[in-house]
């Protein structure tokens with residue numbers, strides 16, 4: 001269980017879920033360090049944060065040298081709770097997406113959180129306590145058309161956190177993977193699509209699920225068009241869980257995510273029943 005007042009380090013705290021979490025954590029009496037790639041922009045976007053005692057640090061986990069900067073920060077502030085929140089979505093068909101676009105997505109959604117985790121672990125191990133929270137996504141267990149790259153980044157970083165949860169179980173450090181559905185943040189209005197194609201998809205994918213997904217995201221001007229998740233409620237739920245304790249690894253957020261998870265479990269079960277006899281026929285005699 002987190003101490004009554006603990007120190008939270010939240011990446012990408014200038015907007016959306018990170019901003020809600022930062023403000024709610026301050027309200028709950030915690031010390032909060034929020035990172036942003038641009039502090040002056042962050043201060044304008046979220047003036048209440050500094051007013052309420054929040055500490056801004058200009059840092060970008062996606063930069064290759066970020067681990068050292070985060071390690072210094074973790075030590076200086078004696079971080080108790082790391083929230084890996086910064087991220088964006090790349091939406092595009094597998095064939096239409098360039099390798100650079102995949103690598104850029106991985107730098108932010110995979111290598112970024114990996115660097116901050118490695119930076120904070122020594123401090124948490126030394127005191128025998130700490131929480132590592134990953135803001136993943138429903139896309140972290142389900143890969144819809146046009147979302148292969150984004151899902152790849154979230155599946156991959158979930159794998160690191162799942163493995164880590166076993167590695168640090170007896171060292172006093174806990175891991176929580178949060179899987180939000182669609183929440184009302186600026187997230188969907190900031191998505192990137194394949195740069196090579198004017199409409200975000202190539203001719204061969206016209207009329208397919210790829211065109212549908214890419215065009216739908218490109219049309220979105222306001223997230224409230226489709227998202228039912230309230231970021232402040234998500235933040236309150238996360239803080240409560242960290243404070244009260246938990247004995248699970250994954251926490252879906254939003255009714256849409258619960259429905260998606262049930263559907264995924266059903267698909268996996270159906271797949272297993274269809275292949276069980278094949279699978280069990282391949283053991284040595």
Ligand SMILES: NC(=O)c1ccc[n+]([C@@H]2O[C@H](COP(=O)([O-])OP(=O)(O)OC[C@H]3O[C@@H](n4cnc5c(N)ncnc54)[C@H](OP(=O)(O)O)[C@@H]3O)[C@@H](O)[C@H]2O)c1
Pocket residue numbers: 011012013014015016017018035036037038042060061062084085086087088089108135136137138179180181182183184185186187188190227
């Ligand atoms: N909103 C949803 O529906 C939803 C659903 C599922 C999962 N999520 C996940 O929730 C997390 C937060 O997203 P949000 O909805 O709060 O979106 P948001 O409002 O766009 O906030 C994203 C934050 O991530 C940072 N960020 C964005 N692009 C970045 C880049 N290229 N490099 C480094 N940092 C970057 C930004 O920080 P600075 O600009 O201050 O550096 C920003 O504060 C993400 O990991 C996202 O995958 C969101």
